[in-house]
Amino acid sequence: MTIITIIPARGGSKGLPGKNIRELANKPLIAHSIINAKEAKLVDKVYVSTDDREIAEISREYAAEIIHRPDELAGDTASSESALIHAVEQIESTGVAIDLVVFLQCTSPIRTATDIDNAIRKVTTEKADSLLSVSPSHRFLWQEVDGVAKSINYDYRHRLRRQDMQPQYVENGSIYIFKPWVLKELNNRLGGKIALFPMSEAASWEIDSPLDFEIAESLLKKQVKANAY
Numbered sequence: 001m002t003i004i005t006i007i008p009a010r011g012g013s014k015g016l017p018g019k020n021i022r023e024l025a026n027k028p029l030i031a032h033s034i035i036n037a038k039e040a041k042l043v044d045k046v047y048v049s050t051d052d053r054e055i056a057e058i059s060r061e062y063a064a065e066i067i068h069r070p071d072e073l074a075g076d077t078a079s080s081e082s083a084l085i086h087a088v089e090q091i092e093s094t095g096v097a098i099d100l101v102v103f104l105q106c107t108s109p110i111r112t113a114t115d116i117d118n119a120i121r122k123v124t125t126e127k128a129d130s131l132l133s134v135s136p137s138h139r140f141l142w143q144e145v146d147g148v149a150k151s152i153n154y155d156y157r158h159r160l161r162r163q164d165m166q167p168q169y170v171e172n173g174s175i176y177i178f179k180p181w182v183l184k185e186l187n188n189r190l191g192g193k194i195a196l197f198p199m200s201e202a203a204s205w206e207i208d209s210p211l212d213f214e215i216a217e218s219l220l221k222k223q224v225k226a227n228a229y
Contacts, residue, residue: 003120004045004091005037005102007064008083010074011052016209020106021058024213025220030055032109032220034062039113042120043102049087050074067091080105081187088180100124103176103189107207110219111174111199119197123177129192130178134169135204138162169196172204 009020009030021028027035030048037046048059049067051074056066067087072078084103092098100123102116115133123131141152153168154160175197182191202219206212 001099002044002097003042003100003102004047004096004098005040005043005104005116006047006049006067006084006087007033007037007059007104007106008049008069008080008087009052009055009059009106010050010069010078010083011055012074012076019207020052020055022213024109024207025217028058029109029207029213030059030106031062033104033106034059034064036109036111036113036116037102037104038063040102040116040120041113042117045096047087047091049083081183081189084183084189085187088183092180098180101178101180101183103178105173105206108172108174108203108205109207109216110203110205110223112223115197115199115203116175119175119177122197123195126195127193128195130182130190131176131195131197132190133172133175133197133199133203135172135199135201137168137170138165169198170204172199173206174199174203 020030024032034046037043046064047067048064049069050056051069051071059066067090069083069086073082073086088098088101119131119133140154142149143152154165176189178189183189205216205219207216
């Protein structure tokens with residue numbers, strides 16, 4: 001079984017220029033995802049899809065293979081799926097027969113190699129076609145429809161204690177796994193039989209601002225300390 005990891009990382013970021021290579025806990029942001037994937041026992045190869053020369057150079061330093069993403073797939077409106085499809089096609093053109101793709105977003109760095117291995121085990125054990133990582137959610141959600149406020153995930157007229165509610169999860173963006181046919185046929189990272197891989201609430205932290213870097217660094221330090229015991 002051949003399992004690869006693809007980490008898309010484009011150079012342009014209007015909100016936070018250079019975000020993917022900005023330092024986090026003494027390493028470029030993208031390095032954390034590369035290291036996670038390289039240390040995962042069940043991952044065979046790690047690829048970074050990028051249009052940016054500096055991202056490519058740093059990724060090579062951490063032993064990732066580079067897929068050069070065309071400019072038309074690296075703009076603000078380009079989807080992750082378009083980059084993933086291009087990457088899979090490029091990898092398969094070299095003769096690699098892919099069984100599973102692990103898609104990591106470098107802006108969700110709060111994970112470990114063990115998380116990746118366990119997610120792979122779950123998708124294979126459950127004979128699923130795709131998987132997404134999630135974190136527990138205990139929030140009461142509302143939406144406004146035609147000017148009317150409505151509760152979404154609970155009945156406000158019969159409010160339950162949080163611990164009595166059915167388990168609910170939020171997609172945390174950290175780990176996605178899929179069989180290549182899911183991406184090719186559905187143009188989506190998810191499809192077929194979908195499995196959920198629960199992770200900690202900390203894993204939901206995504207990086208989009210300078211403050212996010214500070215918080216993520218604190219979370220990573222706690223994770224390292226916890227794993228040291």
